Amino acid sequence: xxxxxxxxxxxxxxxxxxxxxxxxxxxxxxxxxxxxxxxxxxxxxxxxxxxxxxxxxxxxxxxxxxxxxxxxxxxxxxxxxxxxxxxxxxxxxxxxxxxxxxxxxxxxxxxxxxxxxxxxxxxxxxxxxxxxxxxxxxxxxxxxxxxxxxxxxxxxxxxxxxxxxxxxxxxxxxxxxxxxxxxxxxxxxxxxxxxxxxxxxxxxxxxxxxxxxxxxxxxxxxxxxxxxxxxxxxxxxxxxxxxxxxxxxxxxxxxxxxxxxxxxxxxxxxxxxxxxxxxxxxxxxxxxxxxxxxxxxxxxxxxxxxxxxxxxxxxxxxxxxxxxxxxxxxxxxxxxxxxxxxxxxxxxxxxxxxxxxxxxxxxxxxxxxxxxxxxxxxxxxxxxxxxxxxxxxxxxxxxxxxxxxxxxxxxxxxx
Numbered sequence: 028x029x030x031x032x033x034x035x036x037x038x039x040x041x042x043x044x045x046x047x048x049x050x051x052x053x054x055x056x057x058x059x060x061x062x063x064x065x066x067x068x069x070x071x072x073x074x075x076x077x078x079x080x081x082x083x084x085x086x087x088x089x090x091x092x093x094x095x096x097x098x099x100x101x102x103x104x105x106x107x108x109x110x111x112x113x114x115x116x117x118x119x120x121x122x123x124x125x126x127x128x129x130x131x132x133x134x135x136x137x138x139x140x141x142x143x144x145x146x147x148x149x150x151x152x153x154x155x156x157x158x159x160x161x162x163x164x165x166x167x168x169x170x171x172x173x174x175x176x177x178x179x180x181x182x183x184x185x186x187x188x189x190x191x192x193x194x195x196x197x198x199x200x201x202x203x204x205x206x207x208x209x210x211x212x213x214x215x216x217x218x219x220x221x222x223x224x225x226x227x228x229x230x231x232x233x234x235x236x237x238x239x240x241x242x243x244x245x246x247x248x249x250x251x252x253x254x255x256x257x258x259x260x261x262x263x264x265x266x267x268x269x270x271x272x273x274x275x276x277x278x279x280x281x282x283x284x285x286x287x288x289x290x291x292x293x294x295x296x297x298x299x300x301x302x303x304x305x306x307x308x309x310x311x312x313x314x315x316x317x318x319x320x321x322x323x324x325x326x327x328x329x330x331x332x333x334x335x336x337x338x339x340x341x342x343x344x345x346x347x348x349x350x351x352x353x354x355x356x357x358x359x360x361x362x363x364x365x366x367x368x369x370x371x372x373x374x375x376x377x378x379x380x381x382x383x384x385x386x387x388x389x390x391x392x393x394x395x396x397x398x399x400x401x402x403x404x405x406x407x408x409x410x411x412x413x414x415x416x417x418x419x420x421x422x423x424x425x426x427x428x429x430x431x432x433x434x435x436x437x438x439x440x441x442x
Contacts, residue, residue, distance in 0.1 A: 156201030349417030
């Protein structure tokens, strides 16, 4: 979606009360010259220690940058004589008109240097602020901050499958720094890439032991199902707290390990809650442009009442989770370069218009995809069954996150 935020939107500064201090960036973790930063204490009080004193952190080396890929069209699949599907049938599914967003986020290593969490490694997520990124960056940072603070103040406890925010502050240049506990350097996309590269190497070796091949496949299947379980638990936690994720994908799932031999220790965690939406009934009339795309698609799908809009939003998250499921079912089992996220989505949505039975027949005829088919075939096709439910064209027929977790494929009963 194209994100356009009105000038009177909630800003990062509105999330923080005025209290100025300074952060010396020069330390043994960095050679950056000292810079003056201002920040403010949060309105929402989290249950764990939350640091708004910038002296509580040391900043380390930069570890990367990333942005957002935005869907720029919400049109449905074409309807008419050449297709059996209409807008109503498809529930307003979006086509793949995509564009790169304008907000560029930087990542840094760091650690907590004061207080009860001293020594805790953190990852800084740095938004460019209003001066460089406009009101969009300011609103996204504010939304991510408030969403985490709300969730971390829950009486139900903190979700194990969400990243933990430990602090936040704003610089005098307007940059917004959010500090997350470092629970893993890798994400699901990193794992899928490494797994597919291993498939390529193994197929090049003609003398690979068949027993070892079977063992590796079993480990991979277990690892991926454990990952999917964690993702759905995180999503169920969000929905139980009336929050949507709205940007779920392989880069938004942090892993504490990518070793399939360590699968029993795997804990996936959801991050990137900048697009999260509050779906409490009292908030569903929000007309802010961060959510207008969601509600426009809801209207196109026939969701007009507050109850229907909320159900559509939850089902929209389940659809995204279904695409993530498909990605993890295919990419790690294929050779490098055979399948990617957008190609797979086009295959499912455009080529086969969400007909998973037809998709299976197509994939079965391609030797490069046979391992992915075998994975989804577990339990007499339990994977295809669940994937079809999550990607159902009618949002009303998609399962809840809890129902997905209880499905026989997700419980691991098929292994």
